[in-house]
Amino acid sequence: MPGLDATQIRRKLADARLYLCTDARTERGDLAEFAEAALAGGVDILQLRDKSAGAPLEARAELAALEVLGEACARHGALLAVNDRADIALAAGADVLHLGQDDLPVSVARRVVGEHVVLGRSTHSAEQASAAATEPGVDYFCTGPCWTTPTKPGRPAAGLDLVRETAASGATRPWFAIGGIDAARLPEVLAAGADRVVVVRAITEAEDPRAAADWFRTRLRG
Ligand SMILES: Cc1ncc(COP(=O)(O)OP(=O)(O)O)c(N)n1
Numbered sequence: 446m447p448g449l450d451a452t453q454i455r456r457k458l459a460d461a462r463l464y465l466c467t468d469a470r471t472e473r474g475d476l477a478e479f480a481e482a483a484l485a486g487g488v489d490i491l492q493l494r495d496k497s498a499g500a501p502l503e504a505r506a507e508l509a510a511l512e513v514l515g516e517a518c519a520r521h522g523a524l525l526a527v528n529d530r531a532d533i534a535l536a537a538g539a540d541v542l543h544l545g546q547d548d549l550p551v552s553v554a555r556r557v558v559g560e561h562v563v564l565g566r567s568t569h570s571a572e573q574a575s576a577a578a579t580e581p582g583v584d585y586f587c588t589g590p591c592w593t594t595p596t597k598p599g600r601p602a603a604g605l606d607l608v609r610e611t612a613a614s615g616a617t618r619p620w621f622a623i624g625g626i627d628a629a630r631l632p633e634v635l636a637a638g639a640d641r642v643v644v645v646r647a648i649t650e651a652e653d654p655r656a657a658a659d660w661f662r663t664r665l666r667g
């Protein structure tokens with residue numbers, strides 16, 4: 446299946462509302478089946494983020510899992526995202542590379558992945574969000590965690606004030622709220638001014654991932 450070009454990727458990013466990070470689910474069932482369900486439910490961007498063993502996946506295992514996710518994303522017209530590693534993003538033909546504050550500088554990642562891959566940045570304060578909103582080469586950013594979360598141990602909550610401040614800043618790049626967001630909390634996140642979210646457990650731990658994704662999609666698309 447041919448990949449998306451730079452214009453198609455940026456259009457899809459602009460339209461994206463629901464971003465899911467998943468682990469490779471090696472012990473909890475079939476990754477292909479899970480991806481199929483989540484994407485059928487309405488996930489727009491699917492990232493492989495596997496810290497389940499307390500260390501990153503080995504490169505071969507990461508590439509193998511990304512191949513599975515990439516096939517599912519292509520069938521559903523969704524974007525495939527890689528966390529942290531520019532080399533893996535390039536090798537996997539990913540559409541998106543997500544970078545934390547301690548990961549590669551954007552200019553360096555850009556040199557590795559080229560122009561068509563979109564680059565995202567994590568932010569945890571108004572200063573970081575403001576930098577990500579203007580730094581050349583950043584295509585989107587995430588603010589959070591809104592709440593402390595076992596998915597990101599040791600990272601204190603930035604709270605909904607950061608979402609409010611980001612919404613009030615008039616940022617023109619797409620930005621997503623992240624961290625501790627579930628069905629019960631989504632209304633608060635939307636009321637704080639976010640219209641895009643990243644979730645992990647709300648879908649990865651759902652009994653019915655398709656129904657969980659569909660629930661978010663319905664609320665985020667209005
Ligand atoms: C979409 C998205 N947003 C935030 C993160 C977190 O990235 P980072 O701060 O680098 O932390 P780790 O994921 O590396 O633990 C993300 N991965 N994806």
Ligand SMILES: Cc1ncsc1CCOP(=O)(O)O
Nearest residue numbers: 590594596597624625645646
């Ligand atoms: C990767 C990451 N970065 C900030 S919060 C977070 C994890 C969010 O996971 P969950 O949706 O399960 O709280």
